[in-house]
Amino acid sequence: MIELLNDYGLAFLWHDGYNLSGLAMTLWLLVASIVLGFILSLPLAIARVSRNRLLRWPVQFYTYLFRGTPLYIQLLICYTGLYSLEVVRAQPLLDGFFREAINCTLLAFALNTGAYTVEIFAGAIRNIPHGEIEAARAYGLCGWRLYARLILPSALRRGLPYYGNEVILMLHATSLAFTATVPDILKVARDANAATFMTFEAFGIAALLYMLLSFLLVGLFRLAERRWMTFLGPTRG
Amino acid sequence: MLLKATALVSIIGLSDLVKAVQNAGKSSGEPFHFLLLAGLVYLLITTLTNLVLRQLERRYNTGIKELAP
Numbered sequence: 001m002i003e004l005l006n007d008y009g010l011a012f013l014w015h016d017g018y019n020l021s022g023l024a025m026t027l028w029l030l031v032a033s034i035v036l037g038f039i040l041s042l043p044l045a046i047a048r049v050s051r052n053r054l055l056r057w058p059v060q061f062y063t064y065l066f067r068g069t070p071l072y073i074q075l076l077i078c079y080t081g082l083y084s085l086e087v088v089r090a091q092p093l094l095d096g097f098f099r100e101a102i103n104c105t106l107l108a109f110a111l112n113t114g115a116y117t118v119e120i121f122a123g124a125i126r127n128i129p130h131g132e133i134e135a136a137r138a139y140g141l142c143g144w145r146l147y148a149r150l151i152l153p154s155a156l157r158r159g160l161p162y163y164g165n166e167v168i169l170m171l172h173a174t175s176l177a178f179t180a181t182v183p184d185i186l187k188v189a190r191d192a193n194a195a196t197f198m199t200f201e202a203f204g205i206a207a208l209l210y211m212l213l214s215f216l217l218v219g220l221f222r223l224a225e226r227r228w229m230t231f232l233g234p235t236r237g
Numbered sequence: 238m239l240l241k242a243t244a245l246v247s248i249i250g251l252s253d254l255v256k257a258v259q260n261a262g263k264s265s266g267e268p269f270h271f272l273l274l275a276g277l278v279y280l281l282i283t284t285l286t287n288l289v290l291r292q293l294e295r296r297y298n299t300g301i302k303e304l305a306p
Contacts, residue, residue, distance in 0.1 A: 068283040069276045070244035072255065077276065080262070081269035179248060 001201050008192040012185065012205055021183035023209055029174045029184060033109035034167055040114040045121035045155075046147065059118060066115035071173055074112055078104040079180045101180045109177075113170050120166060124159035125151060157228045164221030168214055175210070185209050240282060254278060 010016070014024035044062070047055040066074065082088050083098045097103050128151060136150045156163075178187035189206035193199050247256035258275040262268025 068280040070241035072244040081272040
């Protein structure tokens with residue numbers, strides 16, 4: 001156990017001697033894919049609840065596609081599938097992008113979590129009470145101002161518990177990155193296991209790290225909910 | 238959710254759809270088309286499950302008033 005920690009402790013936490021690995025890599029994957037997915041999902045969620053079918057249907061198709069297939073298949077398509085195509089390799093830009101495993105992984109993760117986030121926010125927008133929107137209209141808000149001042153802030157708050165759940169599920173999903181040779185926590189654990197045969201210890205450390213991250217995220221989202229969702233709860237006298 | 242988690246068993250060596258598709262992709266040299274096919278199969282199963290669940294929901298929620306969408 002001690003020699004395992006001596007040999008692989010640093011790799012588990014943040015550096016394997018060549019580049020980022022372990023905990024730092026998992027965190028980077030999580031933050032990058034969550035941020036990209038969030039940016040992607042806001043406009044798409046508005047399009048998803050639009051009355052215009054030309055706006056609604058493409059987004060519906062996108063979420064159907066990405067929520068209906070396993071993330072592993074999406075990752076394989078991005079990582080091995082696309083790069084095997086002649087068209088992709090002929091384009092220098094695409095070739096450079098898809099040659100790096102981390103780019104393929106981030107693309108697949110961002111598109112996947114984006115699809116789930118679109119549905120979360122679209123559901124939250126649909127669940128805003130009509131009275132709130134009528135009140136905003138009565139105050140003269142309309143068009144994008146109505147969205148920026150009322151609908152989006154309210155929907156983001158209402159969606160917060162579900163969004164927190166999605167972020168934690170995404171943390172667990174990042175453990176798939178090792179199949180694309182990205183050195184995240186699980187990849188380091190597998191390498192340590194292959195080199196030392198201390199299977200229980202190697203994967204035990206990985207499990208502990210993931211659990212620690214989950215607890216941290218749960219705590220952060222609980223704080224965020226207390227901060228931003230108090231207006232939905234009963235008033236304390 | 239569980240259906241999509243089953244795609245992971247090929248990592249620990251079970252021979253499921255994903256494994257078969259990867260082998261086919263490797264031997265034929267065009268993994269892209271086979272992976273798309275696998276995606277379609279999963280999509281088909283999730284769609285069918287969704288339809289069945291929606292029918293069940295309609296059948297057993299008949300007494301409960303639904304808000305107009």
